[in-house]
Amino acid sequence: MREQRCKVTAAERAVAAQGRPATVVDVAVERDMTEWMVEEAADTFERIETL
Numbered sequence: 001m002r003e004q005r006c007k008v009t010a011a012e013r014a015v016a017a018q019g020r021p022a023t024v025v026d027v028a029v030e031r032d033m034t035e036w037m038v039e040e041a042a043d044t045f046e047r048i049e050t051l
Contacts, residue, residue, distance in 0.1 A: 001041065004033070004037060004040075005041045005042070007033070008031065008033075008038055008041045008042060010031075011026075011027040011031045012027055014030055015027060024039060
């Protein structure tokens with residue numbers, strides 16, 4: 001799961017560098033992932049952070 005979160009973070013940065021807000025759809029397209037996978041990686045990361 002950490003690997004997916006790293007991919008999501010890198011995609012968010014790449015989209016932001018293009019001057020666009022990083023939406024779930026943009027991140028999914030950038031990394032060839034499904035929207036569900038992007039959301040799951042973000043949710044898991046948030047749960048770990050709060051522990």
